Amino acid sequence: MPELSTLLAQVFTGLVLGMIYVLLAIGLSLIFGLMTVVNFAHGALYMLGAYFGVFLLGYTRNFWVALIVAPLMVGALGLLIERFLIRRLYGRSPDDPLLLTFGLSLILIEGVKVFWGKIGLTLDPPRALAGAVDLGFMTFPAYRLFLVAVIVAVLIALYFFLGRTNIGLIIRAGSRDPLMVRALGIDLGRVWLVVFGLGTALAGLAGILAGPMRGAYAEMGVTMVIESFVVIVVGGMGSLLGAVVAGLLIGQVVGLTTLFVPKLAEIMVFMVMAVVLLVRPSGLFGEAGLLE
Amino acid sequence: MSALRAFAARVGARPVLAFWVFFVVFPFIVPNRTMATQVLIFGLLAMGFNLLYGYTGLLSFGHAAYYGLGAYGAGIALAKLHVGSLWVGLASGLLLAGLGGAVIGFFCLRRRGIYFAMLTLAFAQLLYFVGFHLADWTGGDDGLRGIPQLTLGLGPWQYSIETTLGFYYFAYVLVGLAVAALKRILDSPFGAVLQAIRENSSRAVACGYNIDRVKHLSFVFSACFAGLAGSLDALRLTVVPIESLYWTTSGQVVMMTLLGGAGTFFGPFVGATTFLVLEERLSLITESWPIVIGAIFSAFVLFLPKGIWGTLTGGIYGRQSA
Numbered sequence: 001m002p003e004l005s006t007l008l009a010q011v012f013t014g015l016v017l018g019m020i021y022v023l024l025a026i027g028l029s030l031i032f033g034l035m036t037v038v039n040f041a042h043g044a045l046y047m048l049g050a051y052f053g054v055f056l057l058g059y060t061r062n063f064w065v066a067l068i069v070a071p072l073m074v075g076a077l078g079l080l081i082e083r084f085l086i087r088r089l090y091g092r093s094p095d096d097p098l099l100l101t102f103g104l105s106l107i108l109i110e111g112v113k114v115f116w117g118k119i120g121l122t123l124d125p126p127r128a129l130a131g132a133v134d135l136g137f138m139t140f141p142a143y144r145l146f147l148v149a150v151i152v153a154v155l156i157a158l159y160f161f162l163g164r165t166n167i168g169l170i171i172r173a174g175s176r177d178p179l180m181v182r183a184l185g186i187d188l189g190r191v192w193l194v195v196f197g198l199g200t201a202l203a204g205l206a207g208i209l210a211g212p213m214r215g216a217y218a219e220m221g222v223t224m225v226i227e228s229f230v231v232i233v234v235g236g237m238g239s240l241l242g243a244v245v246a247g248l249l250i251g252q253v254v255g256l257t258t259l260f261v262p263k264l265a266e267i268m269v270f271m272v273m274a275v276v277l278l279v280r281p282s283g284l285f286g287e288a289g290l291l292e
Numbered sequence: 293m294s295a296l297r298a299f300a301a302r303v304g305a306r307p308v309l310a311f312w313v314f315f316v317v318f319p320f321i322v323p324n325r326t327m328a329t330q331v332l333i334f335g336l337l338a339m340g341f342n343l344l345y346g347y348t349g350l351l352s353f354g355h356a357a358y359y360g361l362g363a364y365g366a367g368i369a370l371a372k373l374h375v376g377s378l379w380v381g382l383a384s385g386l387l388l389a390g391l392g393g394a395v396i397g398f399f400c401l402r403r404r405g406i407y408f409a410m411l412t413l414a415f416a417q418l419l420y421f422v423g424f425h426l427a428d429w430t431g432g433d434d435g436l437r438g439i440p441q442l443t444l445g446l447g448p449w450q451y452s453i454e455t456t457l458g459f460y461y462f463a464y465v466l467v468g469l470a471v472a473a474l475k476r477i478l479d480s481p482f483g484a485v486l487q488a489i490r491e492n493s494s495r496a497v498a499c500g501y502n503i504d505r506v507k508h509l510s511f512v513f514s515a516c517f518a519g520l521a522g523s524l525d526a527l528r529l530t531v532v533p534i535e536s537l538y539w540t541t542s543g544q545v546v547m548m549t550l551l552g553g554a555g556t557f558f559g560p561f562v563g564a565t566t567f568l569v570l571e572e573r574l575s576l577i578t579e580s581w582p583i584v585i586g587a588i589f590s591a592f593v594l595f596l597p598k599g600i601w602g603t604l605t606g607g608i609y610g611r612q613s614a
Contacts, residue, residue: 106586270418
């Protein structure tokens with residue numbers, strides 16, 4: 001058995017990873033829940049968040065500006081993608097947006113290589129967060145604690161946005177019964193645009209947050225988007241609570257397997273998914289038959 | 293255009309015969325003969341994918357799994373277990389891919405709709421990691437090397453597959469048999485049920501069909517075609533790179549099929565040819581050729597969802613699924 005402090009450190013590492021999964025999965029789940037669009041480009045947009053971060057950091061020398069502007073840039077790109085590309089596919093098979101965003105992610109991944117080169121880049125955390133924090137029972141990199149705090153804050157903000165504001169109400173209603181919402185005279189097209197922008201901005205935020213830990217490289221989003229799909233399948237599609245719980249769960253699974261059997265870490269993610277499919281096919285928090 | 297359509301319709305009427313006739317001269321009309329073999333193999337892979345997507349309506353984003361299982365199945369049998377016979381090698385690849393398809397299909401079919409695509413992708417990624425870490429058997433990152441190029445025994449005759457053209461005609465016969473088998477499947481009552489599921493699965497249930505079993509069987513057949521393609525590619529290259537199992541392979545199959553025309557009999561071969569020619573030409577001009585292919589593919593999804601062959605023959609889910 002490893003020492004308790006090693007174990008705890010790994011639990012924290014798993015928490016950090018889990019938080020990134022949660023942020024990605026919530027964005028995917030929001031978009032899917034409202035628009036039944038599976039955004040394959042989510043991983044590529046996550047990657048772009050990190051690269052925009054590198055770019056802005058080099059340009060402004062200010063991490064905080066980059067942290068705010070990079071997700072906005074990704075979100076703006078998301079708005080364009082929805083408005084000019086995905087919008088054309090409404091009314092066609094739900095497979096079509098998935099295929100289109102797959103094509104887009106190829107373009108983005110190769111495009112990034114043209115602009116920033118094939119070799120990955122590093123992203124420095126701000127000086128204030130460069131050190132480690134002594135938590136009493138162990139020390140932990142300050143930046144990672146900051147990352148967890150930011151994501152928790154974003155989740156709380158999302159909770160109030162969706163639960164307490166008018167547009168949040170429309171979004172939730174739109175996922176449940178788009179026809180009725182339309183009948184009440186609400187222009188769902190604009191809501192879709194907003195939600196797609198919001199979801200992709202969250203992917204961008206995840207990217208720049210992960211950057212200082214994992215660097216920025218063109219293929220960084222591919223594994224992440226596949227694993228975020230797993231998180232959604234485990235949590236139950238369309239359930240935001242499910243995305244949070246499953247994201248944290250998968251983070252712990254990866255963190256702890258890395259400690260005990262490093263070779264199995266990536267494989268275990270999919271094993272958890274297989275078990276959930278066997279025992280509870282609709283996911284931990286999913287309603288059977290919803291959005292199928 | 294109308295002449296092309298008439299030609300396509302004639303080909304569509306006797307697809308198996310058209311395959312035998314067209315592909316016998318194919319190596320002499322493409323830029324190079326290596327590409328001719330690649331078209332056969334990737335066409336077969338895309339054809340397997342098309343059985344599932346174009347005819348059953350299930351979008352798989354994980355056909356790398358069965359292609360890779362086929363390749364490793366044949367490769368391991370020949371290079372690690374030294375079975376010493378091409379036939380046994382091919383059979384092992386086919387069997388492994390079929391088994392993989394049966395198991396993974398069982399899991400993936402527990403969710404319907406768009407989940408299915410995500411699950412197939414996830415399970416393919418699982419196999420990629422397994423292949424990566426089982427380096428004793430698969431060679432891991434270096435790929436599986438040392439697959440012997442045996443001569444083919446056909447009773448008293450010996451046939452060498454060492455030359456490019458020799459291999460081409462070996463693949464031609466096997467892929468042709470697979471094409472005939474697919475045609476037989478699609479023309480059977482089972483094939484009609486597949487298309488009924490694609491068109492309206494609730495009605496297929498109401499007609500008394502056990503659609504879960506039919507879908508599962510279609511999944512296994514599809515995996516077998518992909519597995520045969522993988523085994524053939526392992527013999528052709530005498531090495532199995534780990535990328536066979538990677539998501540990029542799955543993506544390639546999806547792109548080929550859609551470029552050619554999903555739900556059409558020849559679309560996968562048309563698409564494989566288009567994709568490989570584009571890849572060859574573009575990679576001479578720019579390193580970033582995937583951008584161009586990605587853009588072309590996206591444009592097809594937006595503006596030409598029936599693909600090339602589908603537009604000629606009247607298309608995806610059209611009356612004539614030739």
